[in-house]
Amino acid sequence: MDDASIKLADFGFAKRVDMHDEGLKTACGTPGYVAPEILESRPYGKSVDIWSIGVITYILLCGYPPFHDDNHHALFRKIKQGQFEFDAPYWDAISDDAKHFIGQMLVVDNKLRY
Incomplete structure (x- = not known):
């Protein structure tokens, strides 16, 4: 298996979100890392970052992305x-705990994602 490189970059769309925000609406993100709610043009919040962390963790543990085509x-x-x-x-x-950790971050329903 080849080594995989991961670089966290492109914070140009970064925004501070507080509890009073009704959700962001700008569609942005790298295709393999983007959360379902962004693809569905729904307002989104911090849970999209949890999704991306799930994708990154998956890649770190096996060397390839969870979603690929x-x-x-x-x-x-x-x-x-x-x-x-x-x-x-x-x-x-890879431990079942690690798989469970990733599975909890890659939940389609953002209200259940953690």
Whole structure:
């Protein structure tokens, strides 16, 4: 397996969100990391960051992203459905706790995501 590089960058769209905000509406993000609510043009908040952390954690543990497809429409469908797997043999040595941690961050319903 090749090494994977991850760089956290492009904070140009970063915004401080407080409890009184009704949600952000700007559609932005890198295709494989974007949360379902952004793809569905719904207002969003901090839970999109939790989603992205789930994607990054997944990549750090196995070396490839949870949602991947060369076709953007197919990729976005997988994201909106939360369609990912912990493929063998890459995930065989990864603890169930780590898989649970990722699974809780990659929940499609942002109200259940943590």
